[in-house]
Amino acid sequence: MAMAVFKSPIKGEFHGSRNMESKEFKHHHLLHRHSSGRRRVFVQTETGCVLGMDLDRSDNVHTVKKRLQIAFNLPTEESSLTFGDMVLKNDDLSAVRNDSPLLLKRNLMHRSSSTPCLSPTGNDLQRKDLSGPIEILSHSRCFLSLKQTANDIVEAMKAGVEPIPVNGGMGGAYYFRNEKGQSVAIVKPTDEEPFAPNNPKGFTGKSLGDPGLKPSVRVGETGYREVAAYLLDHDHFANVPPTALVKITHTVFNVNDGVNGNRSREKKKLVSSKIASFQKFVAHDFDASDHGTSSFPVASVHRIGILDIRILNTDRHGGNLLVKKPDGRFGQVELIPIDHGLCLPETLEDPYFEWIHWPQASIPFSEEELDYILSLDPVKDCEMLRRELPMIREACLRVLALCTVFLKEAAAYGLCLAEIGEMMTREFHAGGEVPSVLEMLCIEAKRLIAEGDVLSLRSDVEGETEFQFDLDYSDLDSVYSSKTQTLIVKNPFSNGRSSLGKLEEEEEDETEEEAGLSLSLSKLSTSTKDNKMGSMYPNNPRDETEKTLSSHKSANVLLPVSTNFVKLADMIEAEWVVFLEKFQELLDSAFAERRTMTLRSRQRLGTSCQF
Numbered sequence: 001m002a003m004a005v006f007k008s009p010i011k012g013e014f015h016g017s018r019n020m021e022s023k024e025f026k027h028h029h030l031l032h033r034h035s036s037g038r039r040r041v042f043v044q045t046e047t048g049c050v051l052g053m054d055l056d057r058s059d060n061v062h063t064v065k066k067r068l069q070i071a072f073n074l075p076t077e078e079s080s081l082t083f084g085d086m087v088l089k090n091d092d093l094s095a096v097r098n099d100s101p102l103l104l105k106r107n108l109m110h111r112s113s114s115t116p117c118l119s120p121t122g123n124d125l126q127r128k129d130l131s132g133p134i135e136i137l138s139h140s141r142c143f144l145s146l147k148q149t150a151n152d153i154v155e156a157m158k159a160g161v162e163p164i165p166v167n168g169g170m171g172g173a174y175y176f177r178n179e180k181g182q183s184v185a186i187v188k189p190t191d192e193e194p195f196a197p198n199n200p201k202g203f204t205g206k207s208l209g210d211p212g213l214k215p216s217v218r219v220g221e222t223g224y225r226e227v228a229a230y231l232l233d234h235d236h237f238a239n240v241p242p243t244a245l246v247k248i249t250h251t252v253f254n255v256n257d258g259v260n261g262n263r264s265r266e267k268k269k270l271v272s273s274k275i276a277s278f279q280k281f282v283a284h285d286f287d288a289s290d291h292g293t294s295s296f297p298v299a300s301v302h303r304i305g306i307l308d309i310r311i312l313n314t315d316r317h318g319g320n321l322l323v324k325k326p327d328g329r330f331g332q333v334e335l336i337p338i339d340h341g342l343c344l345p346e347t348l349e350d351p352y353f354e355w356i357h358w359p360q361a362s363i364p365f366s367e368e369e370l371d372y373i374l375s376l377d378p379v380k381d382c383e384m385l386r387r388e389l390p391m392i393r394e395a396c397l398r399v400l401a402l403c404t405v406f407l408k409e410a411a412a413y414g415l416c417l418a419e420i421g422e423m424m425t426r427e428f429h430a431g432g433e434v435p436s437v438l439e440m441l442c443i444e445a446k447r448l449i450a451e452g453d454v455l456s457l458r459s460d461v462e463g464e465t466e467f468q469f470d471l472d473y474s475d476l477d478s479v480y481s482s483k484t485q486t487l488i489v490k491n492p493f494s495n496g497r498s499s500l501g502k503l504e505e506e507e508e509d510e511t512e513e514e515a516g517l518s519l520s521l522s523k524l525s526t527s528t529k530d531n532k533m534g535s536m537y538p539n540n541p542r543d544e545t546e547k548t549l550s551s552h553k554s555a556n557v558l559l560p561v562s563t564n565f566v567k568l569a570d571m572i573e574a575e576w577v578v579f580l581e582k583f584q585e586l587l588d589s590a591f592a593e594r595r596t597m598t599l600r601s602r603q604r605l606g607t608s609c610q611f
């Protein structure tokens, strides 16, 4: 019963680089650009400083870098300018859209651990940065309600009402208030995230763009994920508070001295401009970790679970569900999901779903929920995110597409939220972490592609797309143990092509044990989470990761280890299309297996546990 979600529109939708965008969008984009010629962009350095700049028709990468050289005292040849997945090269600024944040990076060979915080030195340029105190980085209607909130805050700032730093959490966060002193928004600067250069709580040691708290979510990129979760929450189904990316200027923000991560501005009270997520504050009474969960409405748990599955949320713990007591005596509590910074990872990760063992999650979906799931369109969702958040990485969009397809098929089969969540979650066995059923299905789909003749799919498009993904994964590979991936990918393409050189080198080292792993995968049934799987990993994959991590500096000592079993973004578009088809073909038997497991465990527990 595989659904034809990706049949016709897929061409041109799921691709590795934004310069292959759909014709329709490109046309619209070009029209817009040529009619106005001007665009406003926000350039952020790796250490967090932000400058608003107006580009006009005649600007190119070189002229922009030249202006930044004056502002940040960073020679053009020592810097690169990136926009999401893309390193902007030559004279091409055509992909950069109005309100886009760009990242100015110091080239690797010019970096040193004692690099001071790049702070703007060009007064002239700074004066030309005519940003208001809060600028929403979009003119989309989706953020209209936040415009008023921003205006209220600006009025309060004029009246001397100061924001309040949030005490808890690892990242820098601030409650911004209205004139009455009421909190109306929570602001999280991207350069104050855990391990980012200006983190106020001592968790520093990385640059923006480096792998972060979760290796598949880069430092400085949690903010746009918060916005993505809001945008994907169609019809406010799951109750995600309105969230936007902003450029915001205030003295309350933290700037470290760059070398030791010490706070330097506390006393000086200097004004800093930041790119931050800006979320509507929702008054609440407690969070889900403070309270029994039995009073939580089934519908709210289902709606939040549906969102978490789509976005592969790796951080849905109780503290990230705010709880509001009912107004009247007989009302129900309201749940407000927050903190979506660790959703949409760049590779399949182990999600964390606090609700997975709540009884509500085992109750079948209602008709209304099934209709909502049926209406979800992963192709449209990806298009919408590309439009609203042009910096979003294609790798994240593939995770979104895959998880949405999985949800749609599973719900259509009749599985409940708990069953779907469990199929996405890894288990730990004596031998280490075991891939989730979802991951095993992906591994199997990749193997099926490898068996078929997809080599021809690669021939035309290898160069550029490959490069985009190489950029993405060179960083991530250093913190992941990706043994399984290597084995799966190298088999079909071991024909001496240069872009896969790295994999070929590794192939020579293939041990008997690894060959055995390839073989086991080929015999894989979809019931993957039994103890047999443990023996497929005689060496704990986590040990490998720990070894890699130990070679990194400060922040990595504190970072959790992570295993990467499946990458999605290493496939060229044509492979991705075939992969999705194979993946869907495998789903029915996996769901049947899961259903049998549920029935068996119910029989064991007796009927008292049924709902």
Ligand SMILES: Nc1ncnc2c1ncn2[C@@H]1O[C@H](COP(=O)(O)OP(=O)(O)OP(=O)(O)O)[C@@H](O)[C@H]1O
Pocket (backbone or CB within 6 Å): 166, 168, 169, 170, 171, 172, 173, 186, 241, 279, 280, 281, 282, 283, 319, 320, 338, 339, 341
């Ligand atoms: N939209 C909101 N409305 C009201 N309060 C909020 C909102 N978002 C966050 N908070 C409060 O701020 C606290 C910190 O927020 P959040 O968990 O998003 O930040 P964080 O730095 O990512 O935290 P952590 O490190 O625990 O993940 C929350 O525990 C919650 O109490």
